[in-house]
Amino acid sequence: MEFRFKINFCADTRGFSTAFDVFLFLIMVSISAIILLPAITGNTQIISAVESKSQKQSSHVLLTLLNGRVDEFGYTVAGNEMDIAAGTLRDSSVYQAAKKLIAGRELKHRTFADLAADNAAAQWVIYHNGKRVQLNFLMNNYTANLNTTLKNYLNRQMGDRYNYNLKVVWRPIVNVPIGGDVGIGEPVPKHAYTESTYITMPYHVDFTRKHVEGIIDSSFNSSFGNITSAFDELKKAGANRTVIEAEISQGVFDSINGTIDYAIEKMVQETIEPILQAEGTTIGQVNNLLPGGGDNLSENISGRINSTLKDDGADIKDTVTDTITSYLQSVAKEATHDAAGDEIKALVTDLADMYVNNAISIEEVKDHIYTEIFARISINRAQVILSIWEKRV
């Protein structure tokens, strides 16, 4: 039957197909369409081009934020607090004239990045126990004016076509939610194009890699001795590797804690402390205008910071800077432990593997550890992230 059919089919010379032939033909046309469909409807190129363009746009705008200067920027700070310090003199025209100069802040030729970094550096925000606590309550006008300035600029640059979100995040201890943030724009959707870079912060706390090395050398004290001895022990006592790695991990944590303690103490000492101890130009200006007024102003600010910290459960120390230091240290260490526990263990395991297998030297091991710990301190820089996405018409 099959043969006959074949003979018949082949021998058929009537010039038209059988229904079966047509059926096969239609199936094959469909298959061809399916094969061609991706090629016809494919937009890899377009998507890539659009992505590239959006990325460029994002990069370009971010670059202008880094380079672009705001010729005049102003805000006011601590006007109400000065009035309190002035007491009965607040209505004096001499006081009023001088107050305008002291409380009014004018900045010239600063870049957007400068304004944002300086703002973030003065907020002293702590995210803890699900709350956002901003210690410096004087920054409201600065932040509001900065947001307006940034919005105006970004709207002018790309507001007609793109939505955007700009964030400047300063985390002096990496992944620890203390520091400062500047943020404008709408929530970022998944399809947004994001560009990010680092910007230098105004603080240049004297905290070098050598300091870290010193801290690690003094903090790392396992039952097997220092880093070199501990790693050597891995080679000698392979059976106890889990225990040794755990000790090494603990040593690294101790070093991280030591480094955090040192860095935060140093940072508070070099930034907040002198101001709250009634030093600096602003306090001096107020003291000149209102003899003793600068000290009152400083006490007022310290009192409010102390009160905020107390409400947040901080352990109150003799001085407000001690309280700040202690509280920041405790929050930072807790957060680091929560966030970096597995990372550190994995790092130690990797290093142990490489060292045991003679893939790296003990000096390289140390270097990795130094780098890992030093990289966790980021007082000197913040991250700026710009996300843009096309507006839907």
Added chain:
Amino acid sequence: MMRFRKDESARVPFAVIGIFLIFISTIASINLNRLDIKMAKTTSSSSEVTSADTAIQYARADIARAINYAGMDALKSIGETPVIRQDNNSEYYGDPEEFNKNRVKGMINHTLNQYIEANYMHDAFAHDGYSINVDALRSWKDLEIEPVRMKLNRSLNPPVLKPGEGYAKGYETYWKISVPLKVHIKNLDTKSELMSEPVTMETITTSRYPLLKDLADEYSQRLNGGNAAMVETTAFAEAYTWARGYMQYAGYPENENIVDNEHLAQIVNGAVLLDQGFVFNSLDPMSIVAFVKASGQKEYKDISLEGGSLKIDPMKDAFNSTGNPARAEQEFNKVKQFDFNATPVADFINNRTLEESEVSRKIDEISKSVYSGSIKTIVSREQVVTSRGKHADHPIDRGIVGTNSISEPVKDEAMSANITRDTNLSPGVLYGEVWKVDWRLRHKWRKTWTETVPCGESTCTVTRHHDMITNDYQTDTVTFKIYAVQDSYYEQVLNYAKTRQSRYNDLNNAFTRQDVKMYKDLNLEDVPESYRSNYFTADIRRNYILQFGFTDPNGVREASIDGFYDAWLKEEAEAAVDDIRNKINDEVHLDPGINYVAYPVPSDLLNASKEDLISKIERNESRYVDRARYMTGSRYSSAGAKVISLVREWYVDEVKYQILMKHEEASEQIDNEIQNQFKGNTEDIKTANNDAVKFLSGGLKLPVGFAMEAYHVDENGTAYPEEDINAWNESVTLSIDQEPDYLFMDASESNKELITLGMRNINIFGPTGLPVLPSMNPWLAQFNAWQIEVQGKINKFEVQDVDDEVHPNAIFGHEAQVYVRKNQPAVIDDLTGLPIGKNLPIKFSFTTGTFILVPPGKTIGDREGGVSEESPYFGKII
């Protein structure tokens, strides 16, 4: 298959076509997708290349910011602790200017390395798979600083000595920092370095430290020597001197001392603040409070600023200081209008109370000379021989050998009647006589002849002669004429005009009596007669005639003969002078604009008054001299008229001359006294007194934070045109903090730190002052002066840039750049911890003076406590 090939029925099954379709679709789809992916990859790879570029762009932008942060931090530091006197052992070499710049480089180098280590090493700066690493800087000496200059348009400017005049090329306002860096780009996936190249990064440090420093330096300069603060102090002190001095002149005893240190301390504080306001357009608000409190006026809360400034009026303060401001102002204005006119000089020349006044002496001198003539006699002789003696054989004339008159000279009476006068008053004959006399002349004649006489063996010829005397008779006619050689000669010497003119032969009808008003003027009529009676007697004439040899007219005596003038002449001349003096005194008054306010240096006032008075006399000079009144035609109507006219001419000229001389002498006397006292500072002090007035003419302000406008200038100090890309301007508002707020010259021992002012004032001419008496007369004015010596120190002087608060602050957001001058014996280098020099407070000293000139008749000066008043710490302040 063979059959399929051989099948010619053209029948192709659809299935076969379909297979072909599938085959072609597959190939097309594969190729299209491959192309799409290739294009996308191309796009993507260009994006990867861009990523490296973007990374370096981000890094460059951020490094520029880091340099700015490092620069600002350095400028903050040197602004707070500038080195004014450098330690030469420090590594930062050079003069203080260069030294501080090197410090800045050192600090930038250090800070930037901190940033580099934290942010630009160990692949810390990563972007999209690429990292940017930067090598640490090697030496601060590799850094460069270039100033950006700007000039200031101030809201408040002084009338003179404007700030900025000494900064023709503009103030250094910003510094551009150049940093050579070595930048590495690394692919983090491949761990390979893509590029490593040196890059010089440049950025303008946004702190205006250089501007603050330049302004503080300028202020310091202006406080010292014969500069702005000295002028401003002089202005305030001048106001006090006048207000209190003229009160004393008016006889109000409450102002025993005109100038005292208590007021001077306020004055110097005022000047220091005023100039602070001019330089910075701002000053320490607490200094305003302290200044107002020191003058005992108001407390802090009651002080009212208008438009951000305190208005001050030094004249008002000066009037208030007298305790009777209304009266003080009244006296001030009264003396300001005092008429230093020509009267003292006009009266002095015409002072009848003197034994012999200048005018009287001059009238006598002119009268005597005008009433005189020079007369001489001219003699001519005509000789006629009336007969000669016979001498027939004696032909040779041997001349007259003897004469003798044979008659007395005979005066021809008729001759004198024929004498005519020369009516043209040119030298002419005043009188003439003709005399005759007969002479017998002994005339010798000779005759000669020759004779031959034996002469040895031959003969010789000898000439013989014979003389004879005959009598000739001659008659001489001798004519005498008396001539007026010159009449009414007078050499008019005019001192002011600097002329010396001989006036003579200019009388109408000289030698003839004239009727002048009610007087008879001899008009030299008596002169010829006087001559004749003295030089033309009969004996003289007889002797002339009988003694030959007097035929030469020049040989006859010429004599000057004084004529006679009546007493009325002097009275008339004196009356004429009185008339002129009265007119001058009535009509010539000093321009009210010439007073001590317009000319605060008395010598200048006298010079100005001299010019004014002389010019006013000159304008009326022809009326005062009134020459036409004394002329008939081109000649003086008479000798008396000439005398009076010459006296008038001389008097008017002499008044001018004496005004010139007396005022100049007086001016010189004052200048010499000032010079003796102030030595090398004299010109500065005189200039200061003149400039000072300009500060008193307008309202003065002590501002708190007036905005100024800074504009960018090129290397020559020229503003860029608006369309130039380099053109920009910006506002500058400054704030000042000085300690102490008020410079005290006296305080309790425990508070020595606040004693920052030393004062000494010397009342140069004591309680009475110096009478201005040129050549001892007349008494033009009374003069006094005060030498004021000031030494001061501002323990701390801080300029704050309050509209460019660049420095990040962890609590207040930002704070101002400052520039602080204070005593800091060891400025410590932030990097090495070693002392590198000293910061020093602003110190100043200057000497000035004030003057007072009051009308003659009263003394003026300090009356209590001696001529010198010195504050307790004078000499120990700086």
